[in-house]
Amino acid sequence: MSRTLELVCPAGTPSALTAAVEAGADAVYFGFRDRTNARNFPGLNFSAAEAAQAAALCRDRGVRPMIAINTFAAAGQEHIWRQAVDTAARVGVGAIIVADIGVAAYAARTYPDLRLHLSVQAAAANPEAVAYYARLFNVQRVVLPRVFTVDDIRMVTASQPGVEVEVFVLGGLCVMAEGRCTLSSYATGRSPNRDGVCSPAEDVRYEQEGDVLVSRLAGYTINRFGPGEDAGYPTLCKGRFEARGRASYLFEDPVSLDATALLPDLAAAGVTAIKVEGRQRGKAYVAAVVGNLRRAIDSLANGGPPGVAVSAAGFTEGGRTTEGAYKRGWR
Amino acid sequence: MDATAAPFSPLLLLGLALRPVPGVAALRVARPLVDAVARRLSPLVRDRLEGLSGTVAVLPTDFPYGLMVHVGADGLRMEPVDVLAGACGATAILRAPAFMLLDLAEGQGRDGDASFFARDLTLEGDTALVMALRYALEDAADTGAAPFTLVADSLPLPTALRARLASHLKTTAHLAADDVRKVQAAVLDPVRAWRARVDARLAAMEDRLARAERQSRPRSSVALTGKETHVPDA
Numbered sequence: 001m002s003r004t005l006e007l008v009c010p011a012g013t014p015s016a017l018t019a020a021v022e023a024g025a026d027a028v029y030f031g032f033r034d035r036t037n038a039r040n041f042p043g044l045n046f047s048a049a050e051a052a053q054a055a056a057l058c059r060d061r062g063v064r065p066m067i068a069i070n071t072f073a074a075a076g077q078e079h080i081w082r083q084a085v086d087t088a089a090r091v092g093v094g095a096i097i098v099a100d101i102g103v104a105a106y107a108a109r110t111y112p113d114l115r116l117h118l119s120v121q122a123a124a125a126n127p128e129a130v131a132y133y134a135r136l137f138n139v140q141r142v143v144l145p146r147v148f149t150v151d152d153i154r155m156v157t158a159s160q161p162g163v164e165v166e167v168f169v170l171g172g173l174c175v176m177a178e179g180r181c182t183l184s185s186y187a188t189g190r191s192p193n194r195d196g197v198c199s200p201a202e203d204v205r206y207e208q209e210g211d212v213l214v215s216r217l218a219g220y221t222i223n224r225f226g227p228g229e230d231a232g233y234p235t236l237c238k239g240r241f242e243a244r245g246r247a248s249y250l251f252e253d254p255v256s257l258d259a260t261a262l263l264p265d266l267a268a269a270g271v272t273a274i275k276v277e278g279r280q281r282g283k284a285y286v287a288a289v290v291g292n293l294r295r296a297i298d299s300l301a302n303g304g305p306p307g308v309a310v311s312a313a314g315f316t317e318g319g320r321t322t323e324g325a326y327k328r329g330w331r
Numbered sequence: 332m333d334a335t336a337a338p339f340s341p342l343l344l345l346g347l348a349l350r351p352v353p354g355v356a357a358l359r360v361a362r363p364l365v366d367a368v369a370r371r372l373s374p375l376v377r378d379r380l381e382g383l384s385g386t387v388a389v390l391p392t393d394f395p396y397g398l399m400v401h402v403g404a405d406g407l408r409m410e411p412v413d414v415l416a417g418a419c420g421a422t423a424i425l426r427a428p429a430f431m432l433l434d435l436a437e438g439q440g441r442d443g444d445a446s447f448f449a450r451d452l453t454l455e456g457d458t459a460l461v462m463a464l465r466y467a468l469e470d471a472a473d474t475g476a477a478p479f480t481l482v483a484d485s486l487p488l489p490t491a492l493r494a495r496l497a498s499h500l501k502t503t504a505h506l507a508a509d510d511v512r513k514v515q516a517a518v519l520d521p522v523r524a525w526r527a528r529v530d531a532r533l534a535a536m537e538d539r540l541a542r543a544e545r546q547s548r549p550r551s552s553v554a555l556t557g558k559e560t561h562v563p564d565a
Contacts (some may be wrong), residue, residue: 012466013466013469013470014470014473015438015469015470015472015473016469016470018473019438041462041463041466042383042459042460042462042463042466043379043380043383043462043463043464043465043466043467044462044463044466047378200459201458201459201462202458202459204458204459205455205456205458206453206454206455206458207455208453208455213450213453225450228450229450230448230449230450231447231448231449231450232448254448280444281442281444282435282438282442282443282444282465282469283438283442283469284434284438284439284440284441284442284445285441285442285444285445314441314445314449315441315442315444315445315448316445316448317444317448318448319448319449
C-alpha cells in the first residue's frame with residue numbers, strides 16, 4: 001500500500017488524550033465543556049486551560065490536536081460558539097471540526113489560517129455539498145457520514161480531489177443522517193445537534209429486574225436485556241421495540257463498527273484519515289483500540305494484513321462488531 | 332458474568348477471612364483511612380464534579396464492605412459501609428467485582444462502557460453522577476490519585492516509603508489475583524476436561540444414532556428424471 005492513513009483518535013479527558021498520543025495517534029480530537037461539541041456529557045471534556053495543555057502536548061509529540069465545535073449554534077447565542085472558535089485558535093490547535101455554516105463562516109473569516117474540517121454532523125453526503133463547503137469556507141477536510149459504502153467514498157474523492165476525506169472505522173455506529181437526527185429530542189428535549197448530547201445521562205436510568213437489565217430514557221423503556229445478554233447504549237436508534245407483536249431492533253442493533261479489515265479498500269478509495277469514535281470512552285479503550293489501529297496501519301504500510309481492531313479487546317457494544325454500511329446488505 | 336454474582340477473587344477470600352470480625356469494628360478501623368483518602372482525592376476531582384450532587388454507593392460483589400461516595404458543593408466525602416446494609420440514601424448504586432472497580436478508578440483493564448456492555452457491572456439511579464465521577468476519577472488517576480497511591484499517601488509514612496508501598500500494594504494485589512486465578516483453574520480445569528470428554532462421547536453417540544436412523548429408513552430409488560426420490564412411508 002502506498003498511501004499511509006492518518007489515525008484520528010478521540011479524547012474526552014486529558015488522561016485519555018495522553019493515552020491516545022502514547023498509543024500512536026496521528027491526530028487527537030476533543031471538545032470544550034459545553035454544548036459546542038457533540039459529546040457534552042457530565043464530567044467530560046476540556047477546560048480552556050486543559051485544551052491549551054493538550055494542544056501543547058500534541059505539538060511536542062508531533063500529533064495534530066483538533067477541537068470539535070460541531071453542534072449547531074442557537075440563534076441569539078452564537079457568541080458561545082464563536083468563543084469556542086476563538087479559544088481553539090488561541091491555544092493553537094491544528095484544526096477545528098465544525099458543522100454549522102455560521103460557525104464555519106465565522107472561523108473562515110476570523111482565522112483564515114486555521115485549518116477547517118467539516119464534521120460528520122454537517123451531513124455533507126454528496127460531491128456538490130463537499131465542493132460548496134470547500135469553496136465557501138476553505139474547508140480542507142470532510143468527515144463523511146457513516147452510511148457511505150467504499151464506492152460512495154470513492155465517488156467523493158474522485159470528484160473533489162482537493163478536499164481530504166476522513167471516515168469512521170471504529171466505535172459507535174450511527175445510522176441516522178447525522179446532524180439531522182432528532183430522536184433524542186422527542187424523548188428528552190435535547191439532541192446532539194443543538195445540545196451536544198444524544199440520550200442525556202440525566203435522562204437515562206437503568207434498573208435490574210432480577211437478571212434482566214432494563215434501560216429507560218426519560219421514562220420510556222427502550223430495551224430489556226435478558227440474563228447474560230450483552231448490553232448497548234441507551235439510544236433510541238438502538239432501542240428494542242415491539243412491532244406486529246414482536247420485539248426487535250427496528251433501526252439498528254447494539255453493535256460496534258469495526259472496519260479495520262477494510263483499511264486497504266479505504267486507502268485505495270482515496271481516504272486521507274480514519275477516525276475512531278468514542279470521546280465518552282475510558283482511557284483503557286482509547287489505549288487499546290488506538291494501539292491496535294496503529295499496528296494495523298503500520299502492518300498495511302509494510303504489506304501485511306490489517307487485522308481486527310476492537311473485537312479482540314472485548315470493548316464492543318452488544319459484544320459484537322460490524323463493518324456496517326461499508327458492507328450494507330440491506331441496500 | 333452476572334454482576335450480582337461474586338467472582339472467585341482474593342477479596343472474596345479476604346472477605347470470608349474477615350467474617351469473624353464484627354462489621355462495626357471493621358468499619359470503625361477503616362473510617363480514618365477512607366477519610367484521609369477522600370481528603371486527598373476531593374481537590375483532584377472537584378472540577379469535573381462541579382454542579383453535581385448526590386451519593387453513589389459503590390458496592391463490590393465479592394467483598395463485604397463498600398463505599399458511599401458523597402458529592403456536593405464541598406467536594407467529595409466517602410464513608411465505608413457494610414454491603415449487606417444496602418445503599419440507604421444513595422442516589423446511584425454501582426455494583427461490580429472489587430478488582431474491576433479498582434481498574435475502573437485507575438483507567439486500566441476494560442473501561443466502564445465495556446464492563447457495562449458485558450454485564451459485569453451494574454448501575455442504577457443517577458447515571459449522570461456516576462458518569463461524571465468515573466471521568467473525574469480516571470482523569471485524576473494520572474495526577475497521583477490512583478487507588479493504591481491514594482491509600483499509601485494517606486498513611487502516616489515517610490514520603491519515600493509511600494511510593495514504594497503503593498507500588499508494592501498494586502503488585503501484591505495483582506499477584507494475588509493471578510494466584511487465585513491459578514487456584515481456580517487448578518480446580519476447574521479437570522472438571523472442564525471431564526465435561527469436554529462427556530460432550531465428545533455424547534456427540535459420538537448422537538452421530539451413531541443419526542446414522543442408525545438413516546440406515547433403518549426405506550431405501551431410496553432414482554426416478555427416470557434422475558432426481559433422487561424417497562419411497563413414501565405409506
